[in-house]
Amino acid sequence: MAEGFAFDLQATDGRARTGVIRTPRGEIRTPAFMPVGTAGTVKAMLPGSVRETGADVLLGNTYHLMLRPGAERIDRLGGLHRFMNWDRPILTDSGGFQVMSLAELRKLTEDGVTFRSHIDGSKHALSPERSMEIQRLLGSDIVMCFDECPALPAEEAQVAESMRLSMRWAARSKEAFGDRPGHALFGIQQGGVTRDLRAESAEALTAVGFDGYAIGGLAVGEGQAAMFGVLDYAPEMLPRDRPRYLMGVGKPDDIVGAVARGVDMMDCVLPTRSGRTGQAFTRRGVVNIKNARHQDDPRPLDEDCACPACRAYCRAYLHHVFRSQEIISSMLLTWHNLHYFQEIMAGMRAAIADGRFEAWQSQFHAQRQEGDIPPL
Template structure:
């Protein structure tokens, strides 16, 4: 008999309008929702120690099938004890299926009913990625939450193209589910597709719910469309997803995208934005974005945020951070990545508390008002 603690499930703690807060339960630990998952593409959250990522408040990180299958190889990671041990992260890991990266990064790709044949962007080697192989790789990596293999089209696109990709993704979803089988304590999520067409999105959501996945993702957004289109698709899909299972908006996003998506009932997010921005001199703070490349910071002795719980935001001057960025010092990338991931986790903690206390609308209004100030008061 399986212990309840070893089962993957979701419990809802409180709601405020469509917004929800709760817990995703896995054998490796609980994930507090709404949750932001730092992206650890190739087995590392860039410029961060795993222990630092945990200290920011992250319950889960994301790994990527495409990158890990090419280097160092899923079979090698499995021989070395799995991705958790490999990257020294004993907490939950979600892996995406590799489909998006195949479409965006691979050379000479060819798509058919079977899957995708492509050349590696690393060394030109030839690979075939199918729903079955994607699930096999995720199993070798040992991730706790796995994603079906799907085709993600860029927006804008024609309804005909969106429908073709959505129907193919549904067939691949069924194959992914059959390949996944029964894995106690682990979950496979389906991915809603359909471009910017509400009818296609509803058809996709209903078909996936009929397949009975343990969680549901909304894919194919944050790919260049305006925010209002993204939010409209969330509002279209949300009523058709089970309230008893987690909802994941893939690849999103900016702090504003996140708070508006939480308002509409999304539980989980991931995005490279906070880590990528940190490596390029941009800090996210409760006062909005701060570009440390700007010369106006060169003589500023103030920290990014004197009241932050993050040492990188609290204990280093803007002048020093500006110097590190301009000098191309690795420490600048490390500190600003730390600042950004800590801010994103603080943002999620604030949203969780506001939902639990029934004051989400006011909290979002206060959060956005601080962003408009743009910075600390003048010197």
């Protein structure tokens, strides 16, 4: 494991795990949810506010930052931590997923991907070597291998070809990453929803050797049942003594189900994006604050929540500012959602440590099934 980076697995309960990832910039308590700071900001939040929700680590996007403002510029300005005023760990993705989903006119070869920017049409190239260089310029603490991620559903032959290309790119990523004390490199398992391909991928990654391992290629349209089907075996294929990161997940139910199956880290834009579109996640399910039923409601979103939106504002006010398109709506609902997601993580960490994860999980699902409080 990279010098200055360590994973301390402290307790297990069934397949659920809790521990601490130690980095020179601070500890990451696991299971961990990483808010997404796509372009050097968690939208509608100040970095200090994100930290107040309980986040130990943020995610940054290689693709977005390389296009704007540019990795070399961020490096000249002191690196991403200084640039965005976040002094704790940052994980950066490799750019592969965004190239797949956002870039125009992309061309894939053994060497890498050439594509046109979705912003201005300018031409760019990404390879394992360039992805490692960009992430080094950004100064991220946890670096992801460059991979290719096909959208599901896809033909098994296509998934197999893509996975094997990603494994060759993983070896090149490791070589290009070099020796960087205090910085970790994670490999990414691919293979779609096919067990044999997942096993082949895990074997290839383990042979190269990484500081942590991600489960990639899920949450790309396959549905929760198929995702959980893969998670029933995929985490166990990866080394037990390294962190396991499920990329791009997800909804509260997805997160709890993933942790139950042995996952340590997750990220998703859902709590922030939903906050901006008037959706609040609560213990009792999703609340659509835009609905007219809230316009005269003096009660908080969630009376058991200690976030600023619930402590100081009522549903009627949150409904009003959302309908009026006031910026404070995005701020308050995003804060609430991130707070709730971190509350889930803290609850799971404590339950796993105490050996009562199953009971915690049952209560979590039972509360959500109750649905929102009745209208007044």
